[in-house]
Each structure stands twice: as structure tokens, then as C-alpha cells.
Amino acid sequence: MSPVTSELHSMSRRQQILTSAETVLKDKGIEGFTMDLVVKHAEIAKGTAYKYFKSKDEILAVISARALEMLLHDFEKGAAKESNYTAKIRSICFSAYRFYVRHKAYWNLISYMERPEFEIDIKDYIRISQELQDFCEDIIETGKSRGEIRTDLPTREGQLVLWASCVGVVQFLESKKRILRNVHNISLEGMISTYADMITKGIS
Amino acid sequence: MSPVTSELHSMSRRQQILTSAETVLKDKGIEGFTMDLVVKHAEIAKGTAYKYFKSKDEILAVISARALEMLLHDFEKGAAKESNYTAKIRSICFSAYRFYVRHKAYWNLISYMERPEFEIDIKDYIRISQELQDFCEDIIETGKSRGEIRTDLPTREGQLVLWASCVGVVQFLESKKRILRNVHNISLEGMISTYADMITKGIS
Amino acid sequence: MSPVTSELHSMSRRQQILTSAETVLKDKGIEGFTMDLVVKHAEIAKGTAYKYFKSKDEILAVISARALEMLLHDFEKGAAKESNYTAKIRSICFSAYRFYVRHKAYWNLISYMERPEFEIDIKDYIRISQELQDFCEDIIETGKSRGEIRTDLPTREGQLVLWASCVGVVQFLESKKRILRNVHNISLEGMISTYADMITKGIS
Amino acid sequence: MSPVTSELHSMSRRQQILTSAETVLKDKGIEGFTMDLVVKHAEIAKGTAYKYFKSKDEILAVISARALEMLLHDFEKGAAKESNYTAKIRSICFSAYRFYVRHKAYWNLISYMERPEFEIDIKDYIRISQELQDFCEDIIETGKSRGEIRTDLPTREGQLVLWASCVGVVQFLESKKRILRNVHNISLEGMISTYADMITKGIS
DNA sequence: TATGAATGAGTGTTCATTCAT
């Protein structure tokens, strides 16, 4: 086998394991995420998984970085469609909502990674997190300079609040979905829309 | 022993177990919450705990309802201090923040309850959740009638967004604390303040 | 069940586990000593063993202290039979030999416990070890005062060398038994006798 | 490739593996000795190692024979420096001590080989062990004929006791190091000196 | 009603060995 083929195989094994891991994470949540389930789903031996990842936590760290990358990509794609800067921010709220409805499990993954015992290098995660923040900061700054966003909003804090509230609200709504349905016929989409209005009005 | 006395005993046993469970949850977090620790703290036998609660998860479900009750109480106390309605809402944001900083374990409790395997009926939780919503709805409605809150804000959705974003933002900030510290010297209090400004401006 | 009965039961469970552990240690050696084998031999569940001992290492620590206690007992019994002090020392050499022929596995147990990772409190072990040394020191001191042992022998070092060489020689012989048999018809008893002669002549 | 060349290659591959194995053993100890580390250090594939040695245990058996060879070499070099025969024996005691202080991993190797499951033929080990014994026997015999060693000492047993006690005492002292330090300020060098005195006086 | 000893399926992780290429 040539080195190239071998590397390809190696990459596809990693992919295969990651894909299985993501499936398990989605199906069982972070609490139910076990290596046993991952290797069972990937139809490989336990040892094989540990050849490609040195621990369960490493797998989760990789997944979380990938998740953040996908989120950033969604933000960019959504914002690019709008020319108006408050509309861009509104679009970010919706992107966050849609992303996390599709990938709920990533939330708890983040809390899991925040445990003090979590030892894995999360450099990638931090880097992408930074890119995400830069992206939002940029929108706010430009929005301010164009007079679309009020200038007394501190850019950095505003950007973080934007980001935090987007994903925070979504997470909370997701986790309350069951209750919301029992209480009233609340549409999550409608709620996000109200939320986006409040935020955009709050910064205009 | 009369049925009444017996029922009283029964209730106090339940209380005793719940109090111990809350202590354990606060001390050890959701990860370290075990029935062994609960019965050890309550100074009762393992079997006794299972006479009053059919599973560990039932105990946690009850605790989560009690947590919500405490949160509502904090909301009420904080809002009562303000006469202005947007100020009341601002106060709710801060109450949520302070509550969850003091009782972090409840956050993870919520994620824990979100596991797909979690089977327990959470009727109490739903009921108190409803009270909380009524409380917020009331503030918005009255705020609107007094002209302090813009009338095109849909009450129900607005109220839920308020609630969701308060706790959602806090949770998100909490889970990002490490990264925030690495990136900039961001004070969580300052962020909550910016957030409260955005929300109150967004609804005025 | 009365507390007394319960405590008796509790003790016998501990005993049962320790007895099984000693059997496994003798059969499989320290390298092959696993909790799986212990509980299988004791015909109990894994969790039961961990109710009585907090770790595998704790079991081994207890066993090693018991072993040392038995050794001291053998030393005392053997030495008591002799009135002459060099004969007492000769008897110690033989006691050590016989003890370790019967309980080979304890040797490696000691090395195992000496690993830097070994975290269990070995207070009992150290205490009995001290008693053993006091016992030997006493014999040498009295032997010196009676003119049976040469006075230029430093008591403390002499005592330790005596102890160390007794058990050390036996351990080495044991581990070389296979080779010794293949090379010549060497009787281990004869070797110990020669050894005891050398030691007693060396200190007289 | 001629069979001779091939055999040479074969030999050097074996050597290469053994050298790597010895390095790993010294660096990581018997507990950390893994085939993964050996082949990584040797920069060969896993399968290759298994072409030249049928198991990990075979490698360790060969290493133990080589260790014995080094020990014999040390004995010879040390004894050659002395003309007096009791001094030669004293020198052997010290050589043994120094060897095992420098190469502690070999001790545990010996216990490892003593596991009941250890199945490998140790012919080489036995052969070198024999050479070592012949060397010591020779010293005692010549010492006796020169009147430096008492003639009632049985040569073969005496020689084995000498050898066994040297390494046995060292091993015992090593394993008790921690306790010795806790009890008194005992220097290992001082103890070996006392021991050597006892032995040489015991045979003179 | 209360007990608490016992259970055993499950956790993440390791590593000697194999075998198709």
C-alpha cells in the first residue's frame, strides 16, 4: 500500500470513527456517550478507536471543534445574503437557532468539555471560537460606522452577548421544548423571530 | 400510628431525603451525585430512599422543580424592588444571573434531565415553570398598559424570550468562562449588564 | 440482625475476601493477581469486594501486613526454642526460609508495594516491620552482652543485614530453584544450613 | 543474498530489537515495557519483531541472560583487582550491589519471569548462570587451597550462598529502602559493607 | 416501615498478538 493510499485509509478510519461518535452523541447525548457504543456503531474493535484517538475526550474535543466550524460557516453564509447590518445580525440569530436544532447534542458537549478535569488540548476549539467572535465583531463595527447600530454599544461585549444569547436562547428553548409544547402552542421559529426583533431593536 | 401521623412522617422522610440530595448535588455536582452519598448524608438506609422515590432520576426531577421555585422567588423579590417596568425586567436578568452563579449544579441537572433515557414525569416542574411564565407575562402586560413597553411585542413570546435569554445567556457565558478569560479580560457582570441594556432597549 | 451479628458477618466477609485474595496471590503471583479472580474465587460480585476494601491495593496492603505478622510469629517461636544466642539467629534464618517457601508470593507483593505509585497507607506494615527489627536487635544486643556475638558488629546494621539476608537469600534461592535443580542436586535446606553457618560464624 | 549474508542480517535485526528492548526496559521498567515501545524505538514494524521473537516473554528471557552476562563481567573485573581471596569475595558483594543499583529494572525482570505463566525456555540464562557459579566456585576452591578460606565450607553450597546472598540482600534492601529511611538514617553502602564483613568473616 | 449487604452490567483504557498485503 502506498503511503498516500495508507494515509487516505487512515483518514477515512478517523472519519468513520468521528461519524460514529457524532451519531452516538446525537442519539444518546453526552451522558450516554460511551466508547463501547462508538466502536459498536463503527463496527470496529475497541483498540482500533484508541489507535486513532488517544481518549474519549479527544474524540469529543475534535467533534466540538468541527461543530463550531460548521456553525461559523452557517453564520457566514446566512449573513452574506443580507446587505443591511441589523439584518445580518438577525440572520445570525436564525442560523444559530437552526444549527442547534439540528445538532442539539453539541450543547452539552460544551459543558462536558468545561469540566475542570477535561485535559485535552482544545486549541482548535479556541481558535475557531475566536474566528467566530471576530466575525461578529466585524459586523457590529461596520454596522456602527454605517449608523445602523447605536455607537454606545460596546463592540466586544455586544458581540459576545449576541453570540451568547443566540446560542444560549436556543439551548434553553430546546431544553424547554417539551414544557413549551405542553403549555401553549408555541412555535420555536416564532420565538426566535421575537428574540431577533428584540436584539436588533436593542442594538439599533 | 394514625394515617395522618404516618403521612406526616412520610412527608418529612421525603423532605429529609430531598434536603440531603440537594446538599449532595451542590457539594458534588451532577457528576458526583450518587444515591450512596444521599443516603449517607440523610443517615438512612439505601432501601428507605427507594421506598420514597422510585429512582435516582425521580429525586433529581423533584429537585429541579424546587430549583425553579427558588428562581421564581428570586425573580419576585428582585422585581418588587423596582417600580419601573423595564427596570423590573432588568432586575429579572440579574436575578437569573446571580441565581445560576450561586447554584451552578442546577444547570447540569437540566442537561442531565435532557438525556433521551430520562423517563420521569416532570409535572411539578411544568407547573412551576408555568407560574414563572405567568409572572413574567404579567410584568410585560402591565408594562405595555403603562406605555413602558412597546405594544407590538407579543406578550407570550416576549416573556419566554426574556426568560430563555436570561438563563440561556448565563449558561452560555458560564460554559465559555475559560475561553473568555483567555481571549480578553471580560467580566461576566459587565456582560450581563450589556445584555440587560440590549433587552430593555429592545422592548421599550 | 443485631449489630454484633452484623459485625461478625462483616468480618467474615472481609476474611472470606482476604482468604480468596491470598489463594489467588499464591496461585497466580502478584502479576496475575486480579480482582476478577479474587471475586470469582470468593464467589461474590465485584461490587461486594469493593464494599469491604476500597481498592485492590488495599487488599494487598492488608495481606502483606498479615504476612509480616506471621513471619514475626515464626521468628519468635523458633528463637524461643534455643537458649544460645547464635543458635537463635540460626533459627531465624531457618524460620525465614521455611516461611517463604510456604508463602513465596509475598516477596513480589513487597516489591509491588514499593512502587512509587502505591498510595495505600502501609502503617500496619511499617509497624510490624519495626517490631520484627526490634526483635532481632534485641537478640544481637543480648548476644553481645553475653559474649556470644562479637561486639564490633554494629547492632542496627547487623540486625538489618541478618533480616535482609535471611529473606533475601531465600527469595533468590526460590527464584533460582529451577536452575539450581537443573545444574546440580542442590538441596535448598542444605544451602540454608550453609548460609546460617556463614552468618553465625560471621557474627561470633 | 547469500544465506550467510541473510543470517547476518537476521542476527543484526535480533540485536537491533534486543538493544531497543533493553533501552525500553531501563527507561520504563518492567511495568512499562511494551512491544509498542520496543518496535517504535527500533523503528521497525510490529510484525517484524514477532518474526524474530515469538513473544514478548522470549525477548525478556534473552535480556535476562544478557543481564547475567554483564553481572558476571562485573564480578570478574572487580575480583581481578584483588589478590587476596576473601577480598575477592568482598569485591563480588560490592559488584552485585552496584550492578543492581545501576540496573534496577533487571530485578523486576526476574520477578516477572517467575510468574507461573512464564513458559519460555531459558537455556541461555541457565548457561550463563552456570558460568557465574563456576567463577565463584573457583575463587572459593583456590581460597581454600591457599588457607584463606576455611576448608569445612562446602564449595558448591558456599558459592551459591555467596551469590544468592549478594543479590538477595541487595534486592531486599532496595525493596525496603523507604521503610529503612523512615526508621533510621541507614546508608545502603554501609549496610553492604557490614554484610560483606559478615560474609568474609563467616568464611575465613 | 426500614434495613444494608449484595449485585453485575458497565466505564475508559491497554497491549500482546495476528494476518492480509
Add this chain to the structure above:
DNA sequence: AATGAATGAACACTCATTCAT
């Protein structure tokens, strides 16, 4: 001859739950 990806049985340890007393 040489490779190295894959294996899977072990390992120490946990903890929610049960049930005979």
C-alpha cells in the same frame, strides 16, 4: 522479509437498584 492496521480479552473500579430480613 517486512509491514502496521486491527483485534478483543483484560483490567480496576462504579453505582443504581434489589430483596431477604
